[in-house]
Amino acid sequence: MGCSVEDVTAAVRAAAEKVIAHRDELVELDRVIGDGDHGENLHRGFTAVLAKLDGGGFDSPAAVLKVTATTLISTVGGAAGPLYGTAFLRSATALGNVSEVDGRQVVAALEAALEGVVARGKAAPGDKTMVDALTPAVAAARSTVDAGVAEVLMAAADAAEQGAAATVPLVARKGRASYLGERSAGHLDPGARSTAVLLRALAEATRQ
Amino acid sequence: MGCSVEDVTAAVRAAAEKVIAHRDELVELDRVIGDGDHGENLHRGFTAVLAKLDGGGFDSPAAVLKVTATTLISTVGGAAGPLYGTAFLRSATALGNVSEVDGRQVVAALEAALEGVVARGKAAPGDKTMVDALTPAVAAARSTVDAGVAEVLMAAADAAEQGAAATVPLVARKGRASYLGERSAGHLDPGARSTAVLLRALAEATRQ
């Protein structure tokens, strides 16, 4: 029922591939209200993650998340690098050294990720950032806490997608889009979108 | 029958005004095969000439042409400045200190102008320059040498217009257009065009 090291590796790999495939969409979203590099940044970072995962030799799910975190931190740059890096690092810490991850632990990992992102970036819900995808994702995950990993992640992904979509009318208050003031309204936040893409890929990978 | 100082002043003034009015056409011609300043250069120069002529006090037709020459030299710049300056200067010298100009003297002045332009610029007929307007103008003037000033200038203007038009198919060998090589073919030479405009205006002014 739970996810082994292999399952987690496969899921992170699937998430990496999905984000890489969404490069152009994320570039375009960021071009409009930011500086156009979000898709390129994540493309660079998750390409490096895939190479690291190829190396193998991970003895726990946490080890997989940790190498993902450090690789993102050392290759992504920009705002997203430290934020996603922190998210994965905190998730790894939340898992401890369990060898199988269950739904409850996924919820704990997502909670830790959100806390980490907020601690670093100081964004509140409604600021038009990835926090607007992650916050409803955590809430939805919590409400399915007794379900399996895939169900938890599926609920999180659904909520993240809705949360991302809900950033469209918002006026940005954090990150580069905030410089646009009112003109940032009417556009999807790239980081919220990439969070939704990541969660959807994790959910689909663990369902199989 | 001949032209007095006043007539010559009026004719040069008319020529200046006509060239000024053709500024945009000459800019556009030069933009295509040169650097786009011919109309602006002559506009600047002949505006200064008009101001100088306003001063008055010229005691001979040659004096009018001479002040036109020095003003053009000191305000036009580019290739056209020294060339038109020389043309007017040599014309002035050719007239000597006559107080009335007749058709024969106009021919001599035009011949001197052409010689001056060739001496300075070293262009031959067919090189796609103002020489291609001035050369046939001189030939046509010579063939009407016993006519009055207006007739001589009218013949010169007609020939200059044809000569200018005939520059269209030529490949430039002198001036900035020569850098274009074959690509200069198919376009009217701006300096040949301005020569025709000047002669036409002189002819019309002296006819009245």
Next chain:
Amino acid sequence: MKKIINDPAAVVAEALRGMAAAHPDLLTIRTDPAAILRKDAPVTGRVAVVSGGGSGHEPLHGGFVGPGMLHAACPGPVFTSPTPDQVQAAIEAVHGGAGVLLIVKNYTGDVLNFETAAEFAAAEGIDVRMVLVDDDVAVKDSLYTAGRRGVGGTVLVEKIVGAAAERGADLDTCERLAQRVVAGTRSLGMALTACTVPHVGEPSFTLADDEMEIGIGIHGEPGRERLPVEPADGIVRRLVDAITEDLAFKRVLLFTNSMGGTPQLELYLAHGIAERLLAERGITVERRLVGPYVTSLEMQGMSLTLCGLDDELIDLWDAPVHTAALRWGC
């Protein structure tokens, strides 16, 4: 998109190779992670001044590495801040035993990545301080934004603090000096055209033939206000007004900066207008810098920076500097 590049993903690496070839006596350029270092680094007993940020703003920051200014610059990808590892490697390469001052433009990405690097370096026992440059008056309300951005003023902070470090000022002094310069510096920029990031392939925004953008950032971010284009007098007046309304100045350094694609003829023209407007306001221009120093790729446009001066700052500004982009006194 037309650019003199090969693979868009390799632009920064290839440009660094060319920069290394161009300045063999002045710079050591490392790749993986990328760093532009003073040839003679580390300078023992001197505070090391380190900066960096996304590429595409050249000569900022690499063009300001050398005696009297920066000890190291960390170039990120185009418009993307460098990573913590990269910054940490640069810190370690130039640390001369007297601590390290990080001069960071205030953008979320830069702040987070340099902050992380500073933590790493501190863990290695290096005394690292970080000063944020936030001179852009285009960003009005810092409560509802990521705060003012760091733009043109950065080069002035780097020059002045670099001179102090070169003379042997200690880390506390350098840090306070940097904060003082930041506090007295304000900038505002405008654009006639947008720029195109190589990996994006199309302009970061579009302006009609009769539009200009006031308050643009240096990352191709559109500004806060789109207006019909005006004569230079009007444009420069807008910049001077906004800056002098934000902070009162008496003696200043006036920095007239090209965003990259503006001809020098236009830049000097604008500079002359700014001098006149400042004179009208009773502000004394004591030093000037005119040129493309903090750019946004090929963007046409300009920014003005005013930096309040006193005798000490003038003396530090005048001190010898030898970098690829700024050089005098040696």
Next chain:
Amino acid sequence: MKKIINDPAAVVAEALRGMAAAHPDLLTIRTDPAAILRKDAPVTGRVAVVSGGGSGHEPLHGGFVGPGMLHAACPGPVFTSPTPDQVQAAIEAVHGGAGVLLIVKNYTGDVLNFETAAEFAAAEGIDVRMVLVDDDVAVKDSLYTAGRRGVGGTVLVEKIVGAAAERGADLDTCERLAQRVVAGTRSLGMALTACTVPHVGEPSFTLADDEMEIGIGIHGEPGRERLPVEPADGIVRRLVDAITEDLAFKRVLLFTNSMGGTPQLELYLAHGIAERLLAERGITVERRLVGPYVTSLEMQGMSLTLCGLDDELIDLWDAPVHTAALRWGC
């Protein structure tokens, strides 16, 4: 047309006002006729080195006025050579008793106007010589053209001859030196975009989104060959090939020049490629200059210049220079 200007007819005059304000200690700027003069001119007993030409190529020539380089520059209207009166006035202002060397780019207009000025000045008893710079290999056949144009190499001639004059070389020596540098210098330029002359109001030529122009002049003249855009490797190879086929080089100064609108990132990238290609051909790069020094307003593009060096030329290149755009050794 979008530019930071007021009246198109007043661009040069207003820019000169700004330049004067920007460099009060270095330059004296006269108007009517316009001239940019060394503050300390005339320098008694030294050959005065004077250049000039149409504006729009800044920093050429005004940015190279100062100790160790030019004594005076005569700025014409945009892309239009100055008039004889203007040149003559500059000659008289900086003539220090040891003669005057005119460094003139080979264009019909420049040649005719400087020639006339030289005649005027000679009539006043000043020993004036004129050296034509004609380094552009784009213009192949000098029998059927106005001859090779003067482009990027001009700045190298001005620097080297300016250094010799500063050291006290006499007029004959300066003239021969200038001729020697010209003889050993070749350039070729290319453009990705055209530029717009203020008084014209539209681009001097048009290039499609996938086209580039090889062999462009610096007056917005289109070049000789229009080709599909290529990666930087291909572009730089074309320039290097054409230059090295035209003249054999062994030890060189490599000058990688921006036409004005090309970002420094791209310019360094191109410079790195040029260094590699020259190394492959066994040509030793002993000195480099990289930047926007001979521009064509906001044109995006670049040129390469190779200047053959020997120990004497290297020594003169390295000599101190203090101008608005080039400064070292002081």
